[in-house]
Amino acid sequence: ARVQDVKGNKVKAAKNMAFAFDIDGVLVHGDRLIPEGRRVLDILNGDNELGIRIPHIFLTNGSGKPEVARCEQLSKILHNPVSTDQFIQSHTPMRALAEYYNTVLVVGGEKYRCREVAEEYGFKDIVVPNDIIAWDETVAPYRVFTEEERRESRPRDFSKIHIEAILVFSDSRDYATDMQIIMDLLRSKNGLYGTVAEDPVSERIPIYFSQGDMLCPTEHPIPRMSQGAFRIGLEAMYRAITGVELERVVYGKPEMATYKYADEVMASWMETLHGEERVPENIYMIGDNPASDIVGGNMYGWNTCLVRTGVFQGGDNDEDNPASFGVFKNVLEAVTTACRKEL
Numbered sequence: 001a002r003v004q005d006v007k008g009n010k011v012k013a014a015k016n017m018a019f020a021f022d023i024d025g026v027l028v029h030g031d032r033l034i035p036e037g038r039r040v041l042d043i044l045n046g047d048n049e050l051g052i053r054i055p056h057i058f059l060t061n062g063s064g065k066p067e068v069a070r071c072e073q074l075s076k077i078l079h080n081p082v083s084t085d086q087f088i089q090s091h092t093p094m095r096a097l098a099e100y101y102n103t104v105l106v107v108g109g110e111k112y113r114c115r116e117v118a119e120e121y122g123f124k125d126i127v128v129p130n131d132i133i134a135w136d137e138t139v140a141p142y143r144v145f146t147e148e149e150r151r152e153s154r155p156r157d158f159s160k161i162h163i164e165a166i167l168v169f170s171d172s173r174d175y176a177t178d179m180q181i182i183m184d185l186l187r188s189k190n191g192l193y194g195t196v197a198e199d200p201v202s203e204r205i206p207i208y209f210s211q212g213d214m215l216c217p218t219e220h221p222i223p224r225m226s227q228g229a230f231r232i233g234l235e236a237m238y239r240a241i242t243g244v245e246l247e248r249v250v251y252g253k254p255e256m257a258t259y260k261y262a263d264e265v266m267a268s269w270m271e272t273l274h275g276e277e278r279v280p281e282n283i284y285m286i287g288d289n290p291a292s293d294i295v296g297g298n299m300y301g302w303n304t305c306l307v308r309t310g311v312f313q314g315g316d317n318d319e320d321n322p323a324s325f326g327v328f329k330n331v332l333e334a335v336t337t338a339c340r341k342e343l
């Protein structure tokens with residue numbers, strides 16, 4: 001009976017803990033698996049002494065593809081199922097904006113694939129930069145526009161269409177073109193292409209960014225610039241050209257809205273796994289970027305674990321945003337240490 005009790009308590013504890021995983025720099029580098037990532041998911045999906053599933057969600061600032069496509073891709077890389085019901089990428093909470101804006105400019109993603117993401121979110125009228133270039137090539141003087149791009153564009157007379165908001169969903173694949181077009185729209189009269197507002201503020205359309213990371217770990221040895229760097233550049237240009245600061249909204253880690261959204265996802269994933277819709281008490285965020293994963297998790301009262309497989313390359317702990325649960329060699333070390341503490 002004692003043995004049964006001990007097991008019962010461990011099962012209870014396992015249902016009262018959960019993990020929030022960052023993806024890039026923790027489980028994968030681009031499309032390349034970090035081997036400990038696969039092992040960790042095997043363990044949490046039931047290959048553990050209790051034989052039960054320990055709840056975990058994925059909270060990534062990654063972006064650029066619909067959730068279904070990204071989860072399929074990750075399931076293959078990680079050799080473990082990744083459900084859209086346990087998955088939040090930077091633009092996932094931006095789905096809610098579809099209710100407020102009709103015509104939007106959507107920026108980012110390979111071949112402006114974010115158009116697909118916006119369609120999936122229910123946005124009604126979606127414009128991507130290539131649609132504008134196809135209408136007037138002089139908009140982007142340095143762009144070499146291919147035949148394929150022309151075929152895939154949907155040109156219209158943008159001098160007659162009010163674009164109501166700008167949504168940067170993912171990394172720009174062409175800073176020069178995207179910055180030019182965003183700048184044109186920010187300076188225009190209520191999003192009417194080809195106009196310039198006299199007062200830069202009162203007729204300015206809003207701009208949203210899906211995340212603010214400066215750097216992103218990739219296959220390249222030194223982390224690459226990410227959407228935060230693009231935004232800072234844009235802000236500086238906007239200030240220099242108009243003389244005023246650009247107001248903007250940023251989603252993603254470490255913004256509070258993203259963690260609140262994560263709580264909702266965590267609770268409903270708990271319901272799916274264990275039939276109890278609630279947020280477990282002991283949450284562990286595992287991330288590689290102190291400036292997004294760790295600072296956000298700390299602010300939200302989660303236990304934070306910093307791993308050495310991504311952006312962080314410092315000493316004992318990060319000086320500005322130290323991880324509360326510690327620094328680990330990799331994700332496997334972090335997860336086994338957390339499980340040892342809780343179970």
Ligand code: G3P
Pocket residue numbers: 022023024025059060061062063213215216217226227
């Ligand atoms: O910085 C961009 C993004 O790829 C980072 O993703 O999973 O580390 O939040 P993640």
Ligand code: MG
Pocket residue numbers: 022023024025026287288289310
């Ligand atoms: Mg990361």
